[in-house]
Amino acid sequence: MGVMDVRTVFAAFLPIFLLFTGSIVHANEIYAGSTVSFYFENCINMTVDILCSNTIGDGEFTLYPNCSLLNSTIHTQKWSCSCTNKYALEITTSPASRNNCTFIITYVERLLMPEKVVEYHHSSSDTIVKEPELINTTTIERVIYIPSENYTSNIEYLNETVQNLSKKIDELYNLTQELKQTTEPTEGGNDPKALAIVVLMIFILLVFLVKSPPQGR
Amino acid sequence: MKKLATPVLAVLLLLAGVGFAAITNLISNTVHVDVQTKTPIEIKFVDAGPNDDSVKVTIEGDNAITVDMYAGSTFYFNYTVTNHANNPIDRYPVVIVSSDKSFSAGLQEIQQIVYYDANYPDGLDITDMTYCVNEDGILTPLRECNTDGTATTVELFFDNNGDGEPQPYTITAGATWWYRIDVVTNPATAGTYTITYEEHFTLP
Numbered sequence: 001m002g003v004m005d006v007r008t009v010f011a012a013f014l015p016i017f018l019l020f021t022g023s024i025v026h027a028n029e030i031y032a033g034s035t036v037s038f039y040f041e042n043c044i045n046m047t048v049d050i051l052c053s054n055t056i057g058d059g060e061f062t063l064y065p066n067c068s069l070l071n072s073t074i075h076t077q078k079w080s081c082s083c084t085n086k087y088a089l090e091i092t093t094s095p096a097s098r099n100n101c102t103f104i105i106t107y108v109e110r111l112l113m114p115e116k117v118v119e120y121h122h123s124s125s126d127t128i129v130k131e132p133e134l135i136n137t138t139t140i141e142r143v144i145y146i147p148s149e150n151y152t153s154n155i156e157y158l159n160e161t162v163q164n165l166s167k168k169i170d171e172l173y174n175l176t177q178e179l180k181q182t183t184e185p186t187e188g189g190n191d192p193k194a195l196a197i198v199v200l201m202i203f204i205l206l207v208f209l210v211k212s213p214p215q216g217r
Numbered sequence: 218m219k220k221l222a223t224p225v226l227a228v229l230l231l232l233a234g235v236g237f238a239a240i241t242n243l244i245s246n247t248v249h250v251d252v253q254t255k256t257p258i259e260i261k262f263v264d265a266g267p268n269d270d271s272v273k274v275t276i277e278g279d280n281a282i283t284v285d286m287y288a289g290s291t292f293y294f295n296y297t298v299t300n301h302a303n304n305p306i307d308r309y310p311v312v313i314v315s316s317d318k319s320f321s322a323g324l325q326e327i328q329q330i331v332y333y334d335a336n337y338p339d340g341l342d343i344t345d346m347t348y349c350v351n352e353d354g355i356l357t358p359l360r361e362c363n364t365d366g367t368a369t370t371v372e373l374f375f376d377n378n379g380d381g382e383p384q385p386y387t388i389t390a391g392a393t394w395w396y397r398i399d400v401v402t403n404p405a406t407a408g409t410y411t412i413t414y415e416e417h418f419t420l421p
Contacts, residue, residue, distance in 0.1 A: 028250065031257035033302035033420060038248065095306050095418040097254040105248040 033095035042109035043083035048091075050077040052101040060099070062092045083107060257302035258388075258416055263395075264295035281413045289404035296414060299393040306418045307385030311350060312373045312398075313413040320364040320371055324349070326406040327359070332375065333397035340399070348374050348381065356381045387421055 030036060040046075050061060052075050063069075067081040067089075081089060091103065265274035265282050272286040274294065284292050300306050320326060332343045349362035350372040357363065358381070364371060374383060388394060 029253045029255060031301040031303075032254040033257040033300075033304050033306050033418070035304055036250075036252070038250075044243075092304065092420065093252075093254050095257050095302065095420060098256070100253045101251070103248075103250040103252060105250070106245065107248075108243055108245050110243055 032093050032097040035090050035092040038089045038105060040083060040087045040107055042085050042111060043087045043107050044110050046081040046083045046107040048079040048081065049104040050101055051075060052099045054099045057094065060094045060097045064090045257300060257306060258418055259299040259301060260296060260414055260416060262294055262296045266293055281411060284410045284412065288407040289402060291399060291401045293397060293399045295395065295397045297393055297395045298388060300388045300390055303390050305387050305389050305421055307387050307421050309383055309385055309417040311415050313370060313415060314373065315370045315411045316408050318408045319367050319369050322364055322366060323360040324362050324364060324371060326403050327400060328403045329401040331399040343375055346376050346379050348376050350374050356383060
C-alpha cells in the first residue's frame with residue numbers, strides 16, 4: 001500500500017471517526033465568522049491541530065497572534081504559535097465555514113518556583129538547620145553633616161590653635177639654641193682659665209724638684 | 218572519628234542548600250475543543266405585498282417569495298439580516314429572479330426599483346445602480362444585461378457607488394438590519410416570478 005493509498009484511506013475514515021467521536025462529545029456550536037479565544041497564563045510553545053469532518057477551505061481558520069500554518073491536508077491543519085505568558089489564542093473562522101472540527105491545543109508552560117534562601121549554621125557540638133527564610137539586605141549611605149552656621153567658629157578655633165602651636169614651637173627653638181651654645185667648646189682651645197691652671201701645675205712641680213736633693217751624694 | 222564527622226555533615230548540608238535554591242518546571246498540557254460552525258447570517262422575509270386583487274405575493278420559507286401579478290403592478294418585500302457572529306462581516310447580497318418566461322434584453326420587465334432601509338426611510342431609486350451578475354462575476358448595468366431573450370433566471374446586485382465593482386456591505390457583529398424593496402413592473406409584462414435572496418460574505 002503506497003503513501004497516497006494510506007492518505008486516501010485516512011481521508012475517507014476521518015469523517016466517520018469524527019462523526020463517531022461527535023456522537024460521544026457534544027460539540028460547541030459557533031457562528032461562522034466568529035472568533036473564539038483561549039487564555040494561557042503560562043506558555044512558551046504551542047501547536048494547534050485542527051481536524052474537520054468536511055473539507056477545510058482556504059482561509060477557513062485564522063490563528064492569532066504569532067501563529068503560522070505548518071501543514072494542511074483536506075481535513076487537517078497543523079499550526080505553530082509562539083506564545084508567551086498571559087497569551088490569548090484567537091481562532092477566527094471564515095463566515096463561509098460549514099464544518100465540524102476538533103481543535104487540539106498542545107502547549108508547554110514554564111512554572112517558576114519561588115526562590116528560597118536556606119541557611120545552615122554549624123557549631124562545634126552539633127549541626128543546627130534553620131528554617132528557610134528570606135534575607136533582605138539594605139545598603140545605608142551615611143553622609144557627614146556639618147551645619148553651615150558653625151563654619152566660622154570652627155575656622156577661628158583652628159586658627160587660634162595653629163598660632164598657639166607656632167608660639168610653643170618658637171619657645172622650644174630658642175631654648176634649644178641656648179642649650180646648644182652652653183655645651184659647645186670654645187673655638188681654638190685658648191681658654192685663659194685652663195691655661196692658668198696648667199701654668200700653676202708646672203710651677204708647683206718645679207718647686208718640688210728644686211727643694212729635694214739628689215739621693216746619690 | 219566523631220570529630221571529623223560533624224564538619225563533613227555541615228559541608229554536605231551547605232551543598233544541599235545551594236542545590237535547592239531555584240527550581241523550574243516545564244509542563245506539557247493539551248486542550249480539546251469540539252466546534253461546529255453554522256451560518257452566521259440569518260436572512261428572513263418578514264413581509265410582502267400588497268396582496269390585493271392585482272398582486273399576490275407569497276413568502277416561501279425564509280428567503281424566497283413568489284409573485285403572481287398583473288402587468289404594470291407594484292409589489293414589495295421586507296426582509297431582515299442578522300449577523301450572529303462576534304465579528305463584523307462583509308456581505309454581498311444578491312437577488313435571484315426566476316420567471317416562467319424568458320426575460321427581455323435589458324430586463325425591460327422591471328421598470329423601477331426603490332430601496333428602503335434605516336438610512337433611506339423615504340426610499341432611494343436604485344434602478345440605475347442595479348447590475349446583473351454574470352457567470353464570471355463581472356457586473357453589467359441592468360439595462361445592458363445580456364439576457365438574449367432565452368434566460369429565465371437573472372442575478373441582481375445593488376452597487377450603491379455605481380462603479381460596477383462589487384463592494385461589500387459590512388454588517389456589525391450582532392446587528393439586525395431591515396430592508397424593503399419596491400419593484401414597479403412594466404405594463405407589458407405578465408407572468409409568475411420567484412424571487413430568492415442570497416448573501417455571500419467574507420471577513421473584512
